[in-house]
Amino acid sequence: MTDRSWPAAPVIYQIYPRSFRDSTGTGTGDLNGIIQKLDHPARLNADAVWLSPFYPSPMKDGGYDIADHTEVHPALGTLDDFDRLVARTHELGMKLIIDQVFNHTSTECPWFQRAIQGDPDYDDFYVWHDPKPDGTAPNNWLSQFGPPAWTWNHKREQYYYHNFTADQPSLNLRCPGVQAEMQKIMRFWRDRGVDGFRIDAITSFLFDTSMKDNPPASPEVRAKVAGESFVPYTYQDHAHDILPGDGLAYVEKVRDWAGDDAFLLGEVTSGNQSVELACGLTEPGRLDAAYTTDFPAGKGSAAAYADILSRATRPARLGWWLSSHDQPRHAAKAGDGSDRDVRFLAFVLATAPGPVIVYQGEELGLSQPDLPKWAVTDPLDLLYWPDGPGREGARVPLPWAEGDDRGFSIAQPWLPMDWPAGVSVAVQQYGADSNLSFYRAAFGFRREMLGSVTLNDWTRTDEVIELTYGRARVILNFGQSEIEVPGRADFASGPMGEMTMPGRTGAIWLA
The missing domain is CATH 2.60.40 (Immunoglobulin-like)
Structure with a gap:
C-alpha cells in the first residue's frame, strides 16, 4: 500500500447496519445510529470499521442482493448521512471499509430488468445460457447454498446463472460494460472518502467459459469444500465454477479500480485450496488481505490454526476471524461459552499474524441466540431449518443497555432480542473484569507492543x-x-x- 497510515495488520470491526443501533424508532438499525456509537469500536482500538451493505435492496439475502450500488437504502438513511459517517469515522482516528458486492446483483437491479427486456446495452451483463435440447439446465453446477445454480427466465427463454440464491443473478465480470460500472462504483465511494473495500465472494467472480460439468468430489476434496456436509454443493469438485486460470490475475483489475492506497480485503468462499487461493489473491498488485472460512469452520482449534499457518506463504496477508454476519457467534462454537473461553479466543485473535476482523458483539462475549422460525428471514437458515448455519442468529441487534429495549431501539427490533441480563455495553462498560474491558486491553496491547505483527x-x-x-x-x-x-x-x-x-x-x- 502507498497509504502509510494503514497499519500492516489492521484490526477491523465489522458492523451489520440493521443490527447496530436504531436512531429513528423503526426497529431497524441505521447510519445515524452507527454515527452515535462509533466511539465504541474506537475504544476497542479498532483501526478500521467494515460496514456491511447499506444499499437499496429487497433484502432477500440480508442486503447482499443489491439493487443500486451507489445509493443508501431509505430505511437506513441518506448519502448525506453516509458522508457524516465517513467524517465521524476519520475524526475518531479510524478508516472506513465498505462492502462491494460485484459477484451479483438483485433481480430488481435495473441492469437485470433491462437484460430481460432485451436491451442490447445490458444483454451481456449477466450469464445467460440456452437450455439443453431436453429443456434442462446447461450443466450440473450448484449454487453455494445447495440448489441448482441455474434459473429459467421465460421472457428470454434462457437460464441465468447464480452462485447463491435465484434472487442474485451473477454478473458477467468479463463484460467490458460491467467492468466499467464496477470502476465507476468504486470511484464514487472513494470520492466520498471511503478508505477501502471488503470484496464479497471474490472467488466466485469468474468461471470456466466452457461451462463443463463439475466432477464429483473425492473424499479428500469434499472434506475441504466450504459448507455443511449435508449441502449438495459439497459433493462437487468445483473445478469449473470457481476462479479458473485467469481468476487470480483478474483481481489486478479490482486494484486498478480501487486505487493503490485503498485497503482491499477479499472473502474466499472456496473451501478447497482456500488458503492457497487467498495467498494467490494477495500477491503484489492485488489484494492487501483475504480471509477464508477455515478457522471458524475448524472451531478455532489448534489444528485449524496450525493447518492455516502451514499452508500460508505469507500469514500476514491472511485475515483472522471467528464470527461474522453469516457465521454463528463463536463463543460456544469455538469455546464453551464461558468468560474464560471468550477471552482466550479474543487473545488468539489479538495475537494473530495478520489483519483481524472482530464482528460486532464479540467483545461482549455474546452467545448464539436461538430464534423461532417465524422470525428468521435468512434464505440459507430457512432452506435447512432447523439445521442451517445460524446466520440470522448472528444478526440479532446489539444490547447497548439493560431493560426491555436493550438500548437498541424504542420500537420492536427487527429480530427478537432475548439477551440474558448483564451482557450489555452499559453493564460491561466500566467493569474492570468484563469481556469488553478485556477486548479493549488485548487489542490495545496488540497495537502498542506487537507493532507490525x-x-x-x-x-x-x-x-x-x-x-x-x-x-x-x-x-x-x-x-x-x-x-x-x-x-x-x-x-x-x-x-x-x-x-x-x-x-x-x-x-x-x-x-
Missing part, C-alpha cells in the same frame, strides 16, 4: 501453539491441561501461576 517463527505441540514476533513470545494453550511456561507473562488472557499456564489461556512474554 511480523511472524518470525511458530511451532505446534499437541494443543499448544507458540508464535515469535520480534521480541515477543506468544503461547496459546488450546487444550484443557496445565502446561509449564518460562515465568510470569507480560500479558495473559486469564490467571496464571508463576511457571504454569492453565488450559484455554494465552500469554505474551516480551524480551
Whole structure:
C-alpha cells in the first residue's frame, strides 16, 4: 500500500447496519445510529470499521442482493448521512471499509430488468445460457447454498446463472460494460472518502467459459469444500465454477479500480485450496488481505490454526476471524461459552499474524441466540431449518443497555432480542473484569507492543501453539491441561501461576 497510515495488520470491526443501533424508532438499525456509537469500536482500538451493505435492496439475502450500488437504502438513511459517517469515522482516528458486492446483483437491479427486456446495452451483463435440447439446465453446477445454480427466465427463454440464491443473478465480470460500472462504483465511494473495500465472494467472480460439468468430489476434496456436509454443493469438485486460470490475475483489475492506497480485503468462499487461493489473491498488485472460512469452520482449534499457518506463504496477508454476519457467534462454537473461553479466543485473535476482523458483539462475549422460525428471514437458515448455519442468529441487534429495549431501539427490533441480563455495553462498560474491558486491553496491547505483527517463527505441540514476533513470545494453550511456561507473562488472557499456564489461556512474554 502507498497509504502509510494503514497499519500492516489492521484490526477491523465489522458492523451489520440493521443490527447496530436504531436512531429513528423503526426497529431497524441505521447510519445515524452507527454515527452515535462509533466511539465504541474506537475504544476497542479498532483501526478500521467494515460496514456491511447499506444499499437499496429487497433484502432477500440480508442486503447482499443489491439493487443500486451507489445509493443508501431509505430505511437506513441518506448519502448525506453516509458522508457524516465517513467524517465521524476519520475524526475518531479510524478508516472506513465498505462492502462491494460485484459477484451479483438483485433481480430488481435495473441492469437485470433491462437484460430481460432485451436491451442490447445490458444483454451481456449477466450469464445467460440456452437450455439443453431436453429443456434442462446447461450443466450440473450448484449454487453455494445447495440448489441448482441455474434459473429459467421465460421472457428470454434462457437460464441465468447464480452462485447463491435465484434472487442474485451473477454478473458477467468479463463484460467490458460491467467492468466499467464496477470502476465507476468504486470511484464514487472513494470520492466520498471511503478508505477501502471488503470484496464479497471474490472467488466466485469468474468461471470456466466452457461451462463443463463439475466432477464429483473425492473424499479428500469434499472434506475441504466450504459448507455443511449435508449441502449438495459439497459433493462437487468445483473445478469449473470457481476462479479458473485467469481468476487470480483478474483481481489486478479490482486494484486498478480501487486505487493503490485503498485497503482491499477479499472473502474466499472456496473451501478447497482456500488458503492457497487467498495467498494467490494477495500477491503484489492485488489484494492487501483475504480471509477464508477455515478457522471458524475448524472451531478455532489448534489444528485449524496450525493447518492455516502451514499452508500460508505469507500469514500476514491472511485475515483472522471467528464470527461474522453469516457465521454463528463463536463463543460456544469455538469455546464453551464461558468468560474464560471468550477471552482466550479474543487473545488468539489479538495475537494473530495478520489483519483481524472482530464482528460486532464479540467483545461482549455474546452467545448464539436461538430464534423461532417465524422470525428468521435468512434464505440459507430457512432452506435447512432447523439445521442451517445460524446466520440470522448472528444478526440479532446489539444490547447497548439493560431493560426491555436493550438500548437498541424504542420500537420492536427487527429480530427478537432475548439477551440474558448483564451482557450489555452499559453493564460491561466500566467493569474492570468484563469481556469488553478485556477486548479493549488485548487489542490495545496488540497495537502498542506487537507493532507490525511480523511472524518470525511458530511451532505446534499437541494443543499448544507458540508464535515469535520480534521480541515477543506468544503461547496459546488450546487444550484443557496445565502446561509449564518460562515465568510470569507480560500479558495473559486469564490467571496464571508463576511457571504454569492453565488450559484455554494465552500469554505474551516480551524480551
